[in-house]
Amino acid sequence: MKLIVVMSAMNVIHTSGIDLGHLRVLDVLLRTHSTVRAARELGLTQSAVSHALRRLREALGDPLFVRVGRKLAPTERVLGLRVPLAEALAAVGRVFQAGAAFEPAALKASFRIIAADYAELVVLPQLLAALASEALGVDLVTMVVGDAVEDVIQRGEADLALGASFAERGGLMLRPLFRDPFVVAIAAEHAPGRLTLERYLAARHVLVAPRALPGGVVDNRLASLGRARRVVLRTPCFQTALAIAARTEVMVTAPRSLALEYARHAPVVTFPPPLELPEVRFGALFSASRQDDVAHRWLRERVAALFPAKPQRKR
Template identity: 35%
Template sequence: MSLTPETRLKQLDLNLLTVLDALLREQSVTRAADSLGTTQSAISHSLGRLRAFFDDSLFVKASQGMVPTRKAELLRQPVVAIMAAIRNEVLAEAGFDPARSRRAFVFAMTDVGELVFLPPLLTQLRKAAPGCTVRTVQVPIEQIEGLLASGEVDLALGSIKSAPEGLYRQRLFMNTFVTIVSASNTSIGENMTLEQFRRTPQVVVSLEGKPGTAYDNLIEEQGVERNVFLTTPHFLVVPLLLERQPDLIATVPMELANAFARYGTVRILKPPVELPQFALDQHWHPRFHNDPAVVWLRTMVKQTFEQYAEPGGG
């Protein structure tokens, strides 16, 4: 005699869904335990109970971590929906106490975002929410909406071109571009001519890693043809390249240039071409607009960067 759905529900400890959600997201017992603020042995024990309930191994070990089985993949969407409903509709009534929470906050940002956003954010988070942890992810733009909708990412920070219209967006501060040269570059003085700018070999950053999609392609939009020597998807390698190849230059966001300049390896110059400012924003999904933890988080983020209201602030 088969059991009714009601009987089966009584046999399922709903706390196990939290563990299944974390395992589907992290695909690692260690990371799942960290995200839930518990031990690896507790996660392993819960996984054993989940396997017995669903009569399936759910995850198998592979070189890249724990790979979900077909049944686990079939469970992904309903589990994500259930957990989102619990967070938005049940826990929303309970409020959020940052001082006592042990939540893991997840930000989507680029490597430049980590350099600009993380230091001040971590300072504020450790003061206000000492039990919480932080994780950052770098993902293609087309995946951001899905990750925010599922709750796998709490906020996306940065200058996100072509961000989905369905997301909420809040301006954090305006930034602008500056040109950086090696501190040992003696051929370029305190002011760079347009001819020097055109002629000098340059490093450009394309987050998509494709020609013609440079982060600073506003320069070409101003009708200036550059001598592009290297295209890279990584901002953080730029000052190292300029240190080893002093004849190269690069045009980067000013807050990033300020961070590079603190190490004394580069000088900051005003580009010899007028470039418009651009916005750095935070984005979140409507499903979590009223989630107390996300409301607190984005308020904290906004307050942290109020001092950056004008280019060069902070």
Template identity: 35%
Template sequence: MLNLVDLSRTDLNLLVLFEAVLEERHVGRAAERLNLTSSAVSHGLGRLRRLLNDPLFLRTPKGVVPTARALELAAPIADVLAGVRNILSAAEPFDPATSTRRFTIGAPDGISAVLLAPLLAELAHVAPGIDIGIRQLLPAPNESAPERAWRGAFADLDDRLTDIAVIPTGHIPERFHVSGLYDEDFVVAMRAGHTFAAAPTLARYCELEHLVVSLGGDPHGFVDEALARLGRARRVALTVPNFMFALAILAATDLICALPRRFAAMHAARFGVEIVDAPLELTRFRINAILPKVALMDAGVAWLLAILEQAPPPLSPTARSSAGI
């Protein structure tokens, strides 16, 4: 049967003392670093030697040198102290001005590309030490039910792989908090000088070859549903996995593609792509930030949500006219 160590009778500050002596290789310097007397450090080392059953540090004319056992213990003790420090720092009140936390946001690239620039600008101003990770989200392929299409995003939130998900659906389970960010619709994008821009009719739209953004390669989307209601169809000549890739392909081909209006207004011109209104009514989406309700108890996550709620700027008249809309 194992003899379990009684931690209630063990002073964990001895590990801090071990760390200081190991790094300084000198009892006097370790004492200065810890604001202790040299005799207090020596006394602590004596207790630690008895606890660990090893001399740990051997005296030399220039200080001390660690024993082989001390060197073996260096990494495990550093891990223990790092874990304790992380726990204690997480318990401190959240201050964006001094925080060095990393948050992860899940979103399709057509949404993250809209939110990221204003978000980073705000962070640079009020929270320069905070880091952001973006996790790419797209609806599950071949899934028509809205509440099932984004099940991967819900699972990521439950598993804490993301702090906040930003997705274009209102079909969200009750356990999540929902915050509406902005409304989005779709425009038709094509290379600059494309003939469709001059005559964007429904008939011409159906005649042209289309590009569809689809993570799994499924060519059927909400545009096809809208066309079917009109007794129309189109040819999807190419699918690509994200919206930024779509812009690069559109710039070099005669393909056309339905893209989110805000995303296209912000990024299309840089690729030499122009946009026009669609010649049929396409679905409008409410872009929602969602997170587990319990996560709102985390002051840092609640603060990030508030920043996202301010992030998407309204589409200006200049942006609309320059896009040809």
């Protein structure tokens, strides 16, 4: 079935005078909204990208993009082509990749990764060390997109999202990586001998909301108990919250791996939370259209290898 789709796409391309290079230009324009940035990514001149866009407009009978300020805004017609375009390019790629040996050392690629500071600190140091020894031609660009993570992945504007609490959607796939319990981080000079729920509720808190959404697991759990805490600051950055905790009396409830890493360099101590909280389920989110892409699959597997599954405890 995939081969039939590819052959049908090639027939359409041939009869319309459009080749795979034009479709690649369209794919990159949908992500960059700029002929300059598209040309840079594709290694083409800006005039070559403009020429390809003109041919696409003629073949499809639609302007495809209209200029809004300094950006090219996609029309409804081209937005409707986003998913079939990604699937067609992925299918064509699989045809040419079939049977070819993949060599990370020969890979020249730039991957766009959605990652808040938690994901950056947990993943990037190890991943960059691995790339330095295995794939020197690979570079990474991290992005913060607030609550638009799933939309950005669906639109193909990022290759991978690292983090937790991803919404389930059609066309998206999640690779679980590890689980991380919460701890409470407190400046060493203000740390109590024991952290009780009453002391926790009496304190002032910094709430970390990487996706800029109100509430969270702590406040939802407290609400279920008929209790509430005093949040004096909401920030998208765990590092900001932990830096403030190190210098003031506020408390921060954060994933243990991140809090312990920060505590190596700052006068912060950690306590188990005085209420039951779910663990952070950290994973990698990506588009199903990239599932069989050889380079993308290698990147996913390389990230997963940083977090080998822990053996289950015997009961």
